[in-house]
Amino acid sequence: MWVWKRVRMAVRELGRDAGMTTSEYAMGTIAACAFAMVLYKVVTSDAVLAALQSTIGRALDASQ
Numbered sequence: 001m002w003v004w005k006r007v008r009m010a011v012r013e014l015g016r017d018a019g020m021t022t023s024e025y026a027m028g029t030i031a032a033c034a035f036a037m038v039l040y041k042v043v044t045s046d047a048v049l050a051a052l053q054s055t056i057g058r059a060l061d062a063s064q
Contacts, residue, residue: 042048
């Protein structure tokens with residue numbers, strides 16, 4: 001008899017988290033998009049573009 005009581009309690013506990021997974025995925029997606037936007041702004045900034053062009057230019061002009 002106590003087994004069924006434990007099973008019912010476990011089922012009730014599982015039912016309390018309904019929808020949590022969806023909201024966690026939504027928050028993770030929003031956070032990933034925000035991080036991508038910040039990273040894009042940093043990489044396309046003038047200072048970073050100049051540094052990348054300088055590095056690539058030095059690599060291509062290296063004497064063999």
